[in-house]
Amino acid sequence: MSATELFTDERAVRGTSSPVMGMVLFVAGEALFFAALFGAYFSVRTSASVWPPKSIGVPELAVPSVLTVLLVTSSVVLQIGVAAVRSGRIDSFRNLLGLTILLGLCFLALQAYDYSQLTFGIRDGIYPSLFYVMTGLHMAHVAGGVVLLSLVMGQTTTGQISLQRHEPVEAATIYWHFVDIVWLGLFTAFYLSVR
Amino acid sequence: MSSTHRFVRLGVAALVLVSMAACTEQPATEQAQQTHRLFYIILALAIFVSVVVEGALLWAIVRYRRRPGDDEEPPQREGTTRMIIAFFLFGTVIVAALFPFGEVALGNIEQNPTPIVTIDVTGSQWQWSAVYSNEGVVVSGKTFVRPLVMEVPVDEPVRINLVSNDVMHEFFVPAFYFMRNALPGHPNVFTWTPTRIGTYRGQCAEFCGLGHYQMRFIVKVVNPTDYQAWVQKERKSILKINCPPAAGNNLELTAHNISWNTNCLAITAGQSASITVHNLDAGIDHNFAIWNSLDTTHQYFAIPKFSGVATHSANLPQEVSQLKPGKYYFQCNVHGPSMSGVFIVEPAGSGQGGG
Amino acid sequence: MAVVKAPTLARPEPFRSRILDWLTTTDHKKIGILYFFNSLGFFAIGGILALLLRTELARPGTQFLSPHAYNQVFTEHGTLMIFLFVFPMLAGFGNFLVPLQIGALDMAFPRINALSFWLLPVGGLTILSGFLVKGGAGASGWTGFAPLSVQGGSGMDLWDLGLLIVGTSSLLGAINFLVTIVRMRAPGMTMMRIPVFCWAVLATSLLAVLAIPVFTAALLMLLAERHLGTVFFDASHGGSPLIWQHAFWFFGHPEVYMLILIAWGIVSEVIPVFSGKPLYGYRGVVLSFLMVTALSFTVWAHHMFATGAVELPFFSITTELISLPTGVLFFMWLGTMWKGKLRFEPPMLFAIGFIAMFLIGGIDGVWMASPAMDFAIHDTYWVVAHIHYVLFGGTVFGIMAGMYYWFPKVTGRFLSRRLGIWQFWIQLIGFNLTFFPMHVLGLRGMPRRIADYLPNEGWTGLNTLATIGAYVIAVSIALFFINVFVSLRKPRDAPDDAWGAGNSLEWATTSPPPAHNFDVMPEVRSGRPVYDMRMHARAQGGGSTP
Numbered sequence A: 001m002s003a004t005e006l007f008t009d010e011r012a013v014r015g016t017s018s019p020v021m022g023m024v025l026f027v028a029g030e031a032l033f034f035a036a037l038f039g040a041y042f043s044v045r046t047s048a049s050v051w052p053p054k055s056i057g058v059p060e061l062a063v064p065s066v067l068t069v070l071l072v073t074s075s076v077v078l079q080i081g082v083a084a085v086r087s088g089r090i091d092s093f094r095n096l097l098g099l100t101i102l103l104g105l106c107f108l109a110l111q112a113y114d115y116s117q118l119t120f121g122i123r124d125g126i127y128p129s130l131f132y133v134m135t136g137l138h139m140a141h142v143a144g145g146v147v148l149l150s151l152v153m154g155q156t157t158t159g160q161i162s163l164q165r166h167e168p169v170e171a172a173t174i175y176w177h178f179v180d181i182v183w184l185g186l187f188t189a190f191y192l193s194v195r
Numbered sequence B: 001m002s003s004t005h006r007f008v009r010l011g012v013a014a015l016v017l018v019s020m021a022a023c024t025e026q027p028a029t030e031q032a033q034q035t036h037r038l039f040y041i042i043l044a045l046a047i048f049v050s051v052v053v054e055g056a057l058l059w060a061i062v063r064y065r066r067r068p069g070d071d072e073e074p075p076q077r078e079g080t081t082r083m084i085i086a087f088f089l090f091g092t093v094i095v096a097a098l099f100p101f102g103e104v105a106l107g108n109i110e111q112n113p114t115p116i117v118t119i120d121v122t123g124s125q126w127q128w129s130a131v132y133s134n135e136g137v138v139v140s141g142k143t144f145v146r147p148l149v150m151e152v153p154v155d156e157p158v159r160i161n162l163v164s165n166d167v168m169h170e171f172f173v174p175a176f177y178f179m180r181n182a183l184p185g186h187p188n189v190f191t192w193t194p195t196r197i198g199t200y201r202g203q204c205a206e207f208c209g210l211g212h213y214q215m216r217f218i219v220k221v222v223n224p225t226d227y228q229a230w231v232q233k234e235r236k237s238i239l240k241i242n243c244p245p246a247a248g249n250n251l252e253l254t255a256h257n258i259s260w261n262t263n264c265l266a267i268t269a270g271q272s273a274s275i276t277v278h279n280l281d282a283g284i285d286h287n288f289a290i291w292n293s294l295d296t297t298h299q300y301f302a303i304p305k306f307s308g309v310a311t312h313s314a315n316l317p318q319e320v321s322q323l324k325p326g327k328y329y330f331q332c333n334v335h336g337p338s339m340s341g342v343f344i345v346e347p348a349g350s351g352q353g354g355g
Numbered sequence C: 001m002a003v004v005k006a007p008t009l010a011r012p013e014p015f016r017s018r019i020l021d022w023l024t025t026t027d028h029k030k031i032g033i034l035y036f037f038n039s040l041g042f043f044a045i046g047g048i049l050a051l052l053l054r055t056e057l058a059r060p061g062t063q064f065l066s067p068h069a070y071n072q073v074f075t076e077h078g079t080l081m082i083f084l085f086v087f088p089m090l091a092g093f094g095n096f097l098v099p100l101q102i103g104a105l106d107m108a109f110p111r112i113n114a115l116s117f118w119l120l121p122v123g124g125l126t127i128l129s130g131f132l133v134k135g136g137a138g139a140s141g142w143t144g145f146a147p148l149s150v151q152g153g154s155g156m157d158l159w160d161l162g163l164l165i166v167g168t169s170s171l172l173g174a175i176n177f178l179v180t181i182v183r184m185r186a187p188g189m190t191m192m193r194i195p196v197f198c199w200a201v202l203a204t205s206l207l208a209v210l211a212i213p214v215f216t217a218a219l220l221m222l223l224a225e226r227h228l229g230t231v232f233f234d235a236s237h238g239g240s241p242l243i244w245q246h247a248f249w250f251f252g253h254p255e256v257y258m259l260i261l262i263a264w265g266i267v268s269e270v271i272p273v274f275s276g277k278p279l280y281g282y283r284g285v286v287l288s289f290l291m292v293t294a295l296s297f298t299v300w301a302h303h304m305f306a307t308g309a310v311e312l313p314f315f316s317i318t319t320e321l322i323s324l325p326t327g328v329l330f331f332m333w334l335g336t337m338w339k340g341k342l343r344f345e346p347p348m349l350f351a352i353g354f355i356a357m358f359l360i361g362g363i364d365g366v367w368m369a370s371p372a373m374d375f376a377i378h379d380t381y382w383v384v385a386h387i388h389y390v391l392f393g394g395t396v397f398g399i400m401a402g403m404y405y406w407f408p409k410v411t412g413r414f415l416s417r418r419l420g421i422w423q424f425w426i427q428l429i430g431f432n433l434t435f436f437p438m439h440v441l442g443l444r445g446m447p448r449r450i451a452d453y454l455p456n457e458g459w460t461g462l463n464t465l466a467t468i469g470a471y472v473i474a475v476s477i478a479l480f481f482i483n484v485f486v487s488l489r490k491p492r493d494a495p496d497d498a499w500g501a502g503n504s505l506e507w508a509t510t511s512p513p514p515a516h517n518f519d520v521m522p523e524v525r526s527g528r529p530v531y532d533m534r535m536h537a538r539a540q541g542g543g544s545t546p
């Protein structure tokens, strides 16, 4: 028996797959990345007398609410897609994945529009600094997520995803949910909790 | 253990203690005495742990070296849980002894008794300045030229309010066994109670850029009468400063190497006046501001801070040119008292002014 | 014991394709060797920078480096040593050894593995290229304290970018190690049977995954501050320099344990082999590693006592508590040596040197864990003494032990024993000559990071001594490089079980191992499979191992 054969079987039974575990660890790191930024936010906020600063004013809620709906919906859609792939319905998964990507793109476009409507720029003080850097880095993560999902889409259309082999789907889904949760944090910090 | 062994060990410990003691400075404040005592306690614990561990290591090296030709396998012992717990306990005992001593010393150092003297110390790239607002004294170093020299009375609590104008600095007097960061926007307060008359060197300990290594200062601990004399002298030296009003009431001022070219500006009251500030410090911000006095409670006028090399001109507002004749105060708000001087408003027609 | 020849790859390959092979390899052993080359290269550069520092400080007056140059040099010295020498060294040992020790064929993600390696030299050269730009390299210390780091020219940006790249490399590497150790173990290799070295890699990787992203966030904020006009660290606009401090040290303290765990892992492998005994208290060691990992996220503000802005008693007690698990390790090593039969081969000498020197460094740290004491010695040469007793006396001695120990496995050749013993003694003497006087300098109030001092401050003699010591260290390190160079020209002579007393699986395969790692996978029935094999063979009457 060659060494290769000796191992493969043993390993297959051992819990989660490598890509999923790798992604869980990566997301754990990402969580600390955003935790650091939120830490900065709250330390600044607790020492500020007025929040948001007077010159900024209370932000509009309309567009950000739509953004939230878009992202939460996309997570739900993707999760339904994962359920589909787990029961072998690859075609319906492909459609749901397409919808998720579309929702992600809408989020990016709408957020870009939202930026263009803001009355303050990144140089206008500590609130704008936190706002732009935190939402901007999150936006970059959404864009990264869209790329990741598109790669999965590529694998799906070329028939590399199946009931037996769908770790890439699981891993990408974890990432997408994480990005969604971070947005909920940002939405709370910058919009909900300041009214 | 035989008594000679114990004797040798004690002797070594005493020797180390004495030689370490020679390494430290004599503590010069009440707080420093607390730290100095803590120093000996930690030293004793450190020597104890070192002797135990290094001793065991040496013992193992000497005792358990393999003799040539000895191929027999030593007993394959693996540790027991009980031993692991015992080793945890060893450290726990040390920490249980160390931590309370540290806390007591800390508590004593951090007390802030009612001060006799209060000094606002400001760090900026790269010098210190000290404002004795109750006494009306400002002393300051000059970057790359001379250190700040400040005096304090012996045996009295001296409160320091410490802040920075730009990056982080650190106010450190080795003989006081104490340092504290000077942070921008986050004032720090602490107390020294000097106990020994003398001259002590201090230095910025937090890396703050090019001039960090030269950001020195000197603290002179003197007896109360000498202190009073020093206060009078410093105060007079500020009040003594005099200069003629600028021609046409057009003031000109140059900032170079983080100092002004003069410590005295004068205008004639009641006439329109202007100021031109040259900032020759590449990449460094300065501004110019006129204040009521050293205690900087009311600002009459300021030009916005701007980075060198550049020039900035402005007309002085009515509020300044209409000021009651007398002595006022100007500074660069970025660098504070270390870039400051007297702003004199001469009564109109006092002879010198003319025009 | 019989020597198994490496499978004949004798056909000489053309040079071009050999180079290409190294550039594109995803074999964990080759990547491990690349990591070694990278680390040793940056160690030499960082060491030469250190010699520049010491040369300048030998006497009062700025004879050799201008203050501006000095500031760049100490910044790059610290940065290279920490980020491009020590951590990659762990990745080197980890890459070469972890798959072998757990009986795997390769790392979990071989291509990501290659990527994390190649990011390293790119990041390192980005940082170093600061020396070529106008205004010079980053000069805010390895800690890059804002707002000072917001000043300064494009060298500061290169420092920031380079560290972002290096951080990404470390993060990817760490994830790879974790997945490999958890998922790729051979049959019978339970978690409580993997060698302690693998536990050290696992603990380090956990620290890296959870700490490095925080540093990444800080570096990105710094970049935004420098180029986009944000005011995170600007107190006059509602920001605070403490934001950088907290973010940096939340990362920075776990980082220093990342730098020592490698040495703990190596020494815990070396001492049993040269004592002829199993590791004393394997479970205690593993427990200590994990406790240190957990505690190290609770102590960061001991670097900030003097800011006057942190909860002193809390950070003081957590810092002192971290010495408990560390102390247990010392007793485990001593317990392993106790009643053993010690063989003083070079790896063992360096391991003993490690114990003796790291103890001093650790205790130096406990001094500063008392805030009242720290107020007197913070930011003085006492700290410089501490960091070199733990990082040189600890980590470098540990790495040297590992180098001598595994060199025969990696290359099939022993390093010269004679040169090794010379190196050890010269290094030990030079090291103490350089860094012991720094304790005294610290107590006499010499601040760190100063380009110059006055002749009347009483610091001159000890500084001269430290400079002499640094050159002595340089001799010892040069001996090491010579040793490597000379030994590589010798024919291969190392048997499988090079020291005749190995415990872990890497000693079951050839030296160097074949591309597929094991011709035959030994059975794993305990934490010491190779010891079991040896005993089995002895019971069979001196028969040879397969």
Ligand code: HEA
Pocket: B049, B053, B090, B091, B092, B094, B095, C143, C256, C257, C259, C260, C302, C303, C319, C320, C322, C323, C324, C326, C327, C328, C330, C358, C359, C361, C362, C363, C364, C365, C366, C368, C369, C370, C374, C377, C378, C379, C383, C386, C387, C390, C391, C394, C395
């Ligand atoms: C390898 C890296 C490494 C390691 C392992 C350590 C280990 C420790 N360090 Fe160190 N440290 C650094 C690298 C490291 N450090 C660096 C690089 C800096 C400077 C950063 C900068 O500003 O540039 C620093 C700075 C630093 C400071 C800040 C100092 C200052 O700036 O004022 C402090 C303060 O508490 C500290 C404490 C400790 C402690 C308590 C340990 C403990 O983990 C040590 C534990 C070990 C022992 C204590 C010995 C063995 C124990 C026993 C035998 C048990 C019994 C003993 C007792 C209970 C005392 N370190």
Ligand code: HEA
Pocket: C043, C044, C046, C047, C048, C050, C051, C053, C054, C074, C075, C077, C078, C079, C081, C082, C085, C086, C140, C141, C142, C143, C384, C387, C388, C391, C392, C395, C396, C434, C448, C449, C450, C451, C470, C473, C474, C475, C477, C478, C481
């Ligand atoms: C692993 C980490 C590590 C290592 C190994 C070292 C090694 C050394 N360090 Fe370093 N040091 C740090 C980490 C390290 N240091 C850190 C983190 C700081 C803080 C930085 C900061 O403040 O920001 C610091 C700061 C620091 C200072 C304080 C600077 C200051 O505050 O002003 C000094 C001063 O003496 C110093 C000296 C030395 C010396 C003499 C060595 C020697 O041991 C070096 C020995 C090595 C050599 C001499 C290499 C010689 C090589 C050859 C001879 C081979 C040549 C061959 C080829 C080219 C093939 N170091």
Ligand code: CUA
Pocket: B123, B124, B126, B168, B169, B170, B204, B205, B206, B207, B208, B209, B211, B212, B213, B215
């Ligand atoms: Cu100011 Cu260093």
Ligand SMILES: [Cu+2]
Pocket: C252, C253, C256, C299, C300, C302, C303
């Ligand atoms: Cu620390």
